[in-house]
Amino acid sequence: xxxxxxxxxxxxxxxxxxxxxxxxxxxxxxxxxxxxxxxxxxxxxxxxxxxxxxxxxxxxxxxxxxxxxxxxxxxxxxxxxxxxxxxxxxxxxxxxxxxxxxxxxxxxxxxxxxxxxxxxxxxxxxxxxxxxxxxxxxxxxxxxxxxxxxxxxxxxxxxxxxxxxxxxxxxxxxxxxxxxxxxxxxxxxxxxxxxxxxxxxxxxxxxxxxxxxxxxxxxxxxxxxxxxxxxxxxxxxxxxxxxxxxxxxxxxxxxxxxxxxxxxxxxxxxxxxxxxxxxxxxxxxxxxxxxxxxxxxxxxxxxxxxxxxxxxxxxxxxxxxxxxxxxxxxx
Amino acid sequence: xxxxxxxxxxxxxxxxxxxxxxxxxxxxxxxxxxxxxxxxxxxxxxxxxxxxxxxxxxxxx
Numbered sequence: 001x002x003x004x005x006x007x008x009x010x011x012x013x014x015x016x017x018x019x020x021x022x023x024x025x026x027x028x029x030x031x032x033x034x035x036x037x038x039x040x041x042x043x044x045x046x047x048x049x050x051x052x053x054x055x056x057x058x059x060x061x062x063x064x065x066x067x068x069x070x071x072x073x074x075x076x077x078x079x080x081x082x083x084x085x086x087x088x089x090x091x092x093x094x095x096x097x098x099x100x101x102x103x104x105x106x107x108x109x110x111x112x113x114x115x116x117x118x119x120x121x122x123x124x125x126x127x128x129x130x131x132x133x134x135x136x137x138x139x140x141x142x143x144x145x146x147x148x149x150x151x152x153x154x155x156x157x158x159x160x161x162x163x164x165x166x167x168x169x170x171x172x173x174x175x176x177x178x179x180x181x182x183x184x185x186x187x188x189x190x191x192x193x194x195x196x197x198x199x200x201x202x203x204x205x206x207x208x209x210x211x212x213x214x215x216x217x218x219x220x221x222x223x224x225x226x227x228x229x230x231x232x233x234x235x236x237x238x239x240x241x242x243x244x245x246x247x248x249x250x251x252x253x254x255x256x257x258x259x260x261x262x263x264x265x266x267x268x269x270x271x272x273x274x275x276x277x278x279x280x281x282x283x284x285x286x287x288x289x290x291x292x293x294x295x296x297x298x299x300x301x302x303x304x305x306x307x308x309x310x311x312x313x314x315x316x317x318x319x320x321x322x323x324x325x326x327x328x329x330x331x
Numbered sequence: 332x333x334x335x336x337x338x339x340x341x342x343x344x345x346x347x348x349x350x351x352x353x354x355x356x357x358x359x360x361x362x363x364x365x366x367x368x369x370x371x372x373x374x375x376x377x378x379x380x381x382x383x384x385x386x387x388x389x390x391x392x
Contacts, residue, residue: 015334
């Protein structure tokens with residue numbers, strides 16, 4: 001059975017996010033992912049509130065990174081959360097966003113190694129070990145919790161590039177793929193499968209999630225309008241190879257990037273083409289979204305995460321997903 | 332929105348009780364706190380001028 005996740009960036013007052021979280025819990029979503037950005041509200045404070053206000057949904061940071069937050073602290077935070085919501089906690093770990101890390105003066109040093117080492121440290125801390133670690137990125141003299149964590153916590157790796165995707169398949173209990181075009185998802189899954197084979201695991205043992213920008217509305221124009229700003233930022237941040245693979249004019253993408261740099265939103269948003277929208281978002285009426293999700297499921301994903309903006313009106317969008325989209329895949 | 336009021340509303344929402352009298356009272360209180368003019372106009376449009384008048388009196392006292 002396909003899982004449905006939902007992502008929130010805690011950029012709004014906590015009560016708004018909690019309102020939506022309760023609605024999602026009640027509406028059949030299986031997973032809640034809270035983004036971890038230093039310039040939004042804190043991810044663990046938000047997850048703590050979410051754990052208290054919900055009873056079924058599985059929740060976790062989606063994703064945190066090992067540079068801004070030391071893995072020992074991440075282990076402590078999720079182990080504590082797992083006391084509050086036993087067996088409902090997962091961890092999403094990625095290398096982070098270079099622009100964000102640069103803005104606080106943190107270097108993205110050896111991302112593949114950092115992910116592998118941090119997950120190793122986190123798992124060992126949660127298993128109750130005294131961790132002494134001499135890695136290439138992390139060095140720990142000897143750390144152990146003074147409390148007994150309540151069991152292991154599944155770790156999902158957020159990945160985009162081929163090496164990180166393979167590593168995610170190798171060491172992750174799950175993978176978060178930041179893509180939604182079938183071509184990209186198929187490519188990503190092949191990379192994940194390489195890692196899965198290398199680890200001697202079965203592909204069915206891991207939960208592979210597509211984590212795209214999503215927008216649903218009965219009026220397709222309203223759905224598109226809500227997703228357009230998010231897509232413009234994705235286009236601006238995409239490598240040329242990815243744009244070329246989808247036949248997107250690199251010059252047009254550069255123009256969007258330039259416009260965003262100077263906060264010229266009108267020029268940036270008007271540069272977004274229908275091809276860009278369909279490549280970088282799942283967006284439209286409930287029926288159109290169902291069609292796109294069904295296509296992705298054929299690629300081999302087991303979880304579909306509804307990412308920002310969700311819809312022009314988040315409350316109505318969650319209602320549409322709960323009443324129209326999720327039941328379609330449960331039938 | 333004051334946190335204590337937000338927490339009560341979330342409590343009612345969590346318990347699927349937001350449509351109860353107690354829930355509606357808190358929603359109305361929040362609406363008045365956050366958007367007084369809009370709330371009074373909406374109540375008048377919904378032909379509930381008595382409630383709007385009572386809110387005005389409460390606020391004036």
